[in-house]
Amino acid sequence: xxxxxxxxxxxxxxxxxxxxxxxxxxxxxxxxxxxxxxxxxxxxxxxxxxxxxxxxxxxxxxxxxxxxxxxxxxxxxxxxxxxxxxxxxxxxxxxxxxxxxxxxxxxxxxxxxxxxxxxxxxxxxxxxxxxxxxxxxxxxxxxxxxxxxxxxxxxxxxxxxxxxxxxxxxxxxxxxxxxxxxxxxxxxxxxxxxxxxxxxxxxxxxxxxxxxxxxxxxxxxxxxxxxxxxxxxxxxxxxxxxxxxxxxxxxxxxxx
Amino acid sequence: xxxxxxxxxxxxxxxxxxxxxxxxxxxxxxxxxxxxxxxxxxxxxxxxxxxxxxxxxxxxxxxxxxxxxxxxxxxxxxxxxxxxxxxxxxxxxxxxxxxxxxxxxxxxxxxxxxxxxxxxxxxxxxxxxxxxxxxxxxxxxxxxxxxxxxxxxxxxxxxxxxxxxxxxxxxxxxxxxxxxxxxxxxxxxxxxxxxxxxxxxxxxxxxxxxxxxxxxxxxxxxxxxxxxxxxxxxxxxxxxxxxxxxxxxxxxxxxxxxxxxxxxxxxxxxxxxxxxxxxxxxxxxxxxxxxxxxxxxxxxxxxxxxxxxxxxxxxxxxxxxxxxxxxxxxxxxxxxxxxxxxxxxxxxxxxxxxxxxxxxxxxxxxxxxxxxxxxxxxxxxxxxxxxxxxxxxxxxxxxxxxxxxxxxxxxxxxxxxxxxxxxxxxx
Numbered sequence: 001x002x003x004x005x006x007x008x009x010x011x012x013x014x015x016x017x018x019x020x021x022x023x024x025x026x027x028x029x030x031x032x033x034x035x036x037x038x039x040x041x042x043x044x045x046x047x048x049x050x051x052x053x054x055x056x057x058x059x060x061x062x063x064x065x066x067x068x069x070x071x072x073x074x075x076x077x078x079x080x081x082x083x084x085x086x087x088x089x090x091x092x093x094x095x096x097x098x099x100x101x102x103x104x105x106x107x108x109x110x111x112x113x114x115x116x117x118x119x120x121x122x123x124x125x126x127x128x129x130x131x132x133x134x135x136x137x138x139x140x141x142x143x144x145x146x147x148x149x150x151x152x153x154x155x156x157x158x159x160x161x162x163x164x165x166x167x168x169x170x171x172x173x174x175x176x177x178x179x180x181x182x183x184x185x186x187x188x189x190x191x192x193x194x195x196x197x198x199x200x201x202x203x204x205x206x207x208x209x210x211x212x213x214x215x216x217x218x219x220x221x222x223x224x225x226x227x228x229x230x231x232x233x234x235x236x237x238x239x240x241x242x243x244x245x246x247x248x249x250x251x252x253x254x255x256x
Numbered sequence: 257x258x259x260x261x262x263x264x265x266x267x268x269x270x271x272x273x274x275x276x277x278x279x280x281x282x283x284x285x286x287x288x289x290x291x292x293x294x295x296x297x298x299x300x301x302x303x304x305x306x307x308x309x310x311x312x313x314x315x316x317x318x319x320x321x322x323x324x325x326x327x328x329x330x331x332x333x334x335x336x337x338x339x340x341x342x343x344x345x346x347x348x349x350x351x352x353x354x355x356x357x358x359x360x361x362x363x364x365x366x367x368x369x370x371x372x373x374x375x376x377x378x379x380x381x382x383x384x385x386x387x388x389x390x391x392x393x394x395x396x397x398x399x400x401x402x403x404x405x406x407x408x409x410x411x412x413x414x415x416x417x418x419x420x421x422x423x424x425x426x427x428x429x430x431x432x433x434x435x436x437x438x439x440x441x442x443x444x445x446x447x448x449x450x451x452x453x454x455x456x457x458x459x460x461x462x463x464x465x466x467x468x469x470x471x472x473x474x475x476x477x478x479x480x481x482x483x484x485x486x487x488x489x490x491x492x493x494x495x496x497x498x499x500x501x502x503x504x505x506x507x508x509x510x511x512x513x514x515x516x517x518x519x520x521x522x523x524x525x526x527x528x529x530x531x532x533x534x535x536x537x538x539x540x541x542x543x544x545x546x547x548x549x550x551x552x553x554x555x556x557x558x559x560x561x562x563x564x565x566x567x568x569x570x571x572x573x574x575x576x577x578x579x580x581x582x583x584x585x586x587x588x589x590x591x592x593x594x595x596x597x598x599x600x601x602x603x604x605x606x607x608x609x610x611x612x613x614x615x616x617x618x619x620x621x622x623x624x625x626x627x628x629x630x631x632x633x634x635x636x637x638x639x640x641x642x643x644x645x646x647x648x649x650x651x652x653x654x655x656x657x658x659x660x661x662x663x664x665x666x667x668x669x670x671x672x673x674x675x676x677x678x679x680x681x682x683x
Binding site for chain 2 (some may be wrong): 004007008011012014015016017018022024026091092093094095096097098171250251253254
């Protein structure tokens with residue numbers, strides 16, 4: 001892509017992400033504070049149900065669950081919204097010179113903003129509590145980058161296929177709801193019986209959630225082998241998914 | 257010197273959306289089991305060749321569905337042709353989807369940036385031209401209000417203003433020049449002329465035949481996806497209009513009985529009446545402001561024309577027209593419903609046209625009424641010089657403040673129900 005093309009791409013992403021964020025919070029009472037209110041509300045309910053009622057024994061349950069929630073939310077929201085990334089932007093796709101492959105990218109990026117805000121708050125909380133930050137936090141950008149690749153690769157697949165088969169978006173939402181329970185958000189992965197561990201760990205989000213906990217809360221080490229493998233597979237999936245997406249993108253204008 | 261736009265042997269067909277086309281995974285799964293072949297091809301463009309040179313304006317005319325928008329989009333790079341070549345040199349600016357990226361919750365200012373970047377400007381360029389864009393659109397007052405508070409006319413003005421502040425080498429315009437009031441349209445045409453003088457190659461789709469004749473250097477007539485004529489505007493337009501007339505004749509119902517008006521005048525086809533009669537004008541009454549029927553009016557007084565339409569089938573968004581002409585055929589007043597959001601008509605309908613002041617010199621006039629298909633495609637019914645109106649002199653000299661005529665549509669058998677559509681000429 002030429003230099004002017006890159007600037008166009010960059011400005012376009014910026015304007016569309018800004019548009020997404022502004023629109024989401026324009027007329028809400030809480031406004032941008034809703035970014036935090038959402039995970040915090042989940043946390044309150046989880047704390048009551050899992051920590052207190054079901055007595056799941058995890059030290060410092062609050063930050064434990066909060067980390068899981070915000071990492072999962074990025075994954076879940078991006079994929080749930082990617083279904084409509086193309087079909088919901090008809091006039092954009094039909095505008096000459098508009099690159100439709102930018103739309104799933106915008107979706108993932110605007111949801112990333114939510115995660116970053118939450119991480120800042122969480123880290124601030126850790127500091128005030130005195131638990132401090134650990135050197136492992138330096139790995140955070142790498143972790144975010146790898147998760148970005150994972151989510152984006154899936155987003156291209158969902159966004160593209162949903163143009164032709166409109167029920168895929170709904171199917172994805174249901175699958176995500178189920179996958180929520182298969183990810184250690186409000187419980188620890190060690191609570192899964194040994195014979196199911198291998199199967200359980202096929203879920204890439206298991207490894208990401210654990211890695212984030214390690215980086216943000218200093219809990220145990222990062223499983224680099226797992227993360228690295230996921231990273232490579234995601235990269236391959238991204239390249240393949242994106243090129244497939246672009247190859248068929250000329251049909252999008254007609255199909256929506 | 258390379259030609260900015262060059263199209264050779266362009267062919268494009270669409271798979272018509274069939275009920276049997278799998279639109280969901282479930283349907284695809286089921287149809288695989290039953291081996292349904294559900295494709296139905298529709299040829300939108302067939303062997304189209306054209307060229308647009310630098311500093312040239314080429315117009316594209318034709319009926320709805322003739323392939324004009326498809327042609328423009330393909331040249332703009334949206335979608336791929338099935339056959340043929342599209343060779344484009346230069347940066348493309350398009351007035352195709354006006355306001356792409358607009359969101360009603362964002363302010364005008366925020367929307368300018370979104371749409372400006374989508375239209376190909378960098379953010380820095382949008383910031384630099386921001387003042388000009390706002391000034392051109394005449395929306396300084398409301399620029400920081402949310403877009404949903406804008407009327408549709410204001411939104412279109414904003415979108416148009418952004419588009420004309422890009423710097424394209426090629427401009428593709430799809431029927432969007434009828435935006436805003438006459439003064440704004442004039443500004444837009446001047447901008448287009450400005451682009452032309454800078455060497456921009458302009459391709460414009462329009463239904464305004466008059467505009468196409470005056471503005472364009474060459475005109476293409478597209479009929480059913482094929483080029484029916486390409487060349488000098490006057491020549492192509494003449495051919496097009498001749499064909500339209502023949503079309504009207506061809507569709508006519510031969511068994512329509514000669515009608516008489518309520519005043520006893522006989523309506524005779526080809527003498528004072530023409531049209532396909534798919535929709536008919538069955539009654540025209542001239543009334544004064546109190547609703548009493550008249551045939552004579554004092555200059556400056558209000559006139560209400562009540563027109564009754566009947567239809568044999570559902571008519572999509574017709575255009576109703578009313579003109580006042582004198583005995584020599586010179587037109588003094590011309591109003592129609594083209595700018596209104598007309599519904600589909602499937603029942604007997606009555607239109608009340610309110611003319612606040614008839615400021616005509618004293619004399620004999622006729623009220624001519626017409627019903628046309630969408631976009632003036634063909635004539636359903638037209639009564640010419642059938643309904644007389646005598647304008648009497650008035651000694652008083654008042655200043656004439658011209659209020660635009662007001663159209664009001666009602667279902668025929670419920671005069672006191674809510675009007676189906678009302679126009680107060682707001683923009």
